[in-house]
Amino acid sequence: MKVTITKIHRATADKTGKPYTTQDGRPYTSLGIQTREHGASWLSGFGNNYNQNCLLDSFAARWP
Numbered sequence: 001m002k003v004t005i006t007k008i009h010r011a012t013a014d015k016t017g018k019p020y021t022t023q024d025g026r027p028y029t030s031l032g033i034q035t036r037e038h039g040a041s042w043l044s045g046f047g048n049n050y051n052q053n054c055l056l057d058s059f060a061a062r063w064p
Contacts, residue, residue, distance in 0.1 A: 003035040009042075 009032045013019045020028050032044040 003037045005033055006036055007034040008032070 009030075011020070011030045012027065020030055022028060030044065032042040034040065034042055
């Protein structure tokens with residue numbers, strides 16, 4: 001399925017500056033995207049070690 005990305009949000013800390021960590025204390029990055037096809041809904045779950053750069057590299061290559 002091809003989608004048109006309209007917004008990307010990537011963060012390592014919450015609005016107060018507290019770093020995101022797992023229950024066992026490991027840091028992680030939150031990544032969310034919005035697409036034209038999904039409207040105002042945010043899609044997330046892309047920031048693991050395997051795919052953390054795939055989506056953004058692909059997006060950057062197509063952004064004017």
